[in-house]
Amino acid sequence: MEFRQLGGSGFKVPVLSFGTGSFGGTNEFFKGFGQSDVEEATRLVDVCLEHGLNMFDSAGRRGRRNPWSSHQGPQGPSHHLD
Numbered sequence: 700m701e702f703r704q705l706g707g708s709g710f711k712v713p714v715l716s717f718g719t720g721s722f723g724g725t726n727e728f729f730k731g732f733g734q735s736d737v738e739e740a741t742r743l744v745d746v747c748l749e750h751g752l753n754m755f756d757s758a759g760r761r762g763r764r765n766p767w768s769s770h771q772g773p774q775g776p777s778h779h780l781d
Contacts, residue, residue: 700713700714700715700750700751700752700753701713701714702714712754713751713752713753713754715752715754716752716754716755716756717743717744717747717752717754717755717756718755718756719740719755719756719757720732720756721733721734721735721740722735722740722757723735723740
């Protein structure tokens with residue numbers, strides 16, 4: 700994975716990020732993205748992490764329900780990137 704400097708912040712971020720719009724959103728806006736259950740969402744996050752992608756756009760406030768609302772991912776806090 701290629702990383703780049705994020706402005707003057709000192710952070711290096713991947714050139715790609717993963718949008719999680721299909722994770723738990725139930726309103727009309729999210730129906731166009733599809734709906735991933737926790738098992739599928741876990742698989743997708745694991746694939747990303749295995750390939751070095753570690754920046755996730757979770758924007759959790761847009762949906763009505765978030766399966767990870769306990770602020771822990773399915774594997775525990777190490778998957779929580781919010």
